[in-house]
Amino acid sequence: MFYIFLGVSLCRVIYVLLTNDGNVDIFDLLLLILSPALPVLASRSLSEKQRQKQTLESENQRLHLLAKERDRIAQALHDDLGQSFSLLALKAEVAQKLLKKDPLKAQLQIEQIADEARADLELVRQIVHDLKYETLAQVLYQANEKLSQAKIILIVENDDNVALWKQEVQQVVAAVINEAVTNAIRYSRANIFKVIFKEDGTNYHVTIRDNGIGFAAKQISFGLSGIKQRVTDLGGNTTFTTENGAVIILRLPKRKGGSDDAQNLSS
Template sequence: MQKWSQLFYKNTGLNPYVWLVFFILPFYYISQYSKLWTLVTGIVIILVFFVCYLLAFITRGWQVYMWIGLLIAISITMTIAYDYAYFSLFLAFFIGNIKNKAGFITLYSINLAASFLTINYGFIIQSSRLLSQFPFVFISLMASILLPVSTYNKNKREQLEGQLENANKRLDELVKMEERQRIARDLHDTLGQKLSLIGLKTDLAKRLLRTNPEQAEIELNDLRQTASTALKEVREMVTTMRGTQLVDELFRAEQILKAASIEFNLDGNPKLHDTSQLNENVLGMCLKEAVTNVVKHSQATICTIRLKETLSDNIVLVHDNGIGMEQGSNKDRRGTGILGMKERLEFVNGCLDIRSGADMDGTELIIQVPKLVRKPIKEE
């Protein structure tokens, strides 16, 4: 059940004891009238004002404007009939808490105009009570001008701060999600290749165990070395997230292709020029994924890697003479691996092109990343 204190804003901008004084003040002011009917009527009007004020807080939509209109009418009545001009303070505070800009401006203007006109009307007819309270009436009028604007701006600022905090939280969640996806891709690319190589060497050692034990022992030693390398790479990736050079990835690609009995051909200079560490790392991870797919899915006997350069890009072509993507039944080539490559390349403004079909032998992947932009040297 909602507590009565929760019907009002938690931060009123004024001390609650000040509001208590404002609540008692109109009753004290009315008690100075000697006529019974004037006293009773004034008390009833005051009670109606505070009831309407409470209803304005707990209602929503158009009903709020209805209650505020009634409150303004009561404020005008109390100023003209009883020379009490301080209800405008309650209205000024309430209007400042209205979130709708058009509604705030409209009610602010109406309340300010009503307060100004009724107070001036009292001065024109030379009301003795109102004239005797001129300093306090002037302060009340100034508060009616400044308090709504101050309260509205404060609430607006708090709302923007809340939105900014929510946006920052959302941004942190997106950064964490992107980091998880990046780590997942790194683990997939790093462990996927090494585990494939371990599987191939295990099958080979198993076949050679009876026919050629010495060669089987060599393969087992390579298997142990591969496992150690995989463990080392995972540790380095988790602890330092270091980049890898394309030369290292080409050496690993040659190892896994030879282990799978696939002929390896390299065409081009593996030393890249005008390329950032990030772009080279992306090229290396994409090359690793492409070679892993060749071993797992292509059924190829030859894999050729060509390295090309243009004025603006570095290009790596991975071509195999296998069954091609359209004829393959495995979905991994079009799934996590290819998607991960595209996501990595999009991050560095690179691109991936896949060519496979009846018009060519096997599959060719064209991996392209931009070079660093070099500023021209000015001639002196």
């Protein structure tokens, strides 16, 4: 459209110059010359609005995912520890009442309290251990911060249920995303970075892509090679291709006995 308007405008300018013996109104001439810029400005305005809309939608998705992860942790604390502490308090009250009436039963209650307290302590350690690992929600939030500084838009699709994916799977996918973000910022010359999550009855699927120069102009880094090995260790596979930019495709199996299998059976 730009070149069409430019050609028409230049033809018009030449025609006016040739047919008016050089007596051309300067304002008409400027209008004819600047008219090709109008569709360009309109196109840029529409493009910027679309980009802002995509950015806002992606940000809302990430905030929603972080909120779901927060709610999941809060629910786990309430269900696992809240009920257990309530039971411990009740048993402590019973033991206190039995101290004078039946010391043997009181001693049994105290032993049970000690056993359950040790089990709760182990549970707390496990929760703290789990919190040390970055979830996909956290990684995507941090990735958006890094990409925004490099003026790259992050778009995330189908991330509603990734917080329920197994921890070991989230860790590997998070490592791949971090490495891909680093490569995109350093080498890709892209302005869009997209992560697409999918899953079926047997596998998790993740596609990571940008719209940059792809892998043709740079070798797959040592970091990505190491990530490929980690995916293989989980029984999955990784594909690196160049299709209008760098594309990384992950397939990770849902192993039997995992939480996802239990959820699938229950559903």
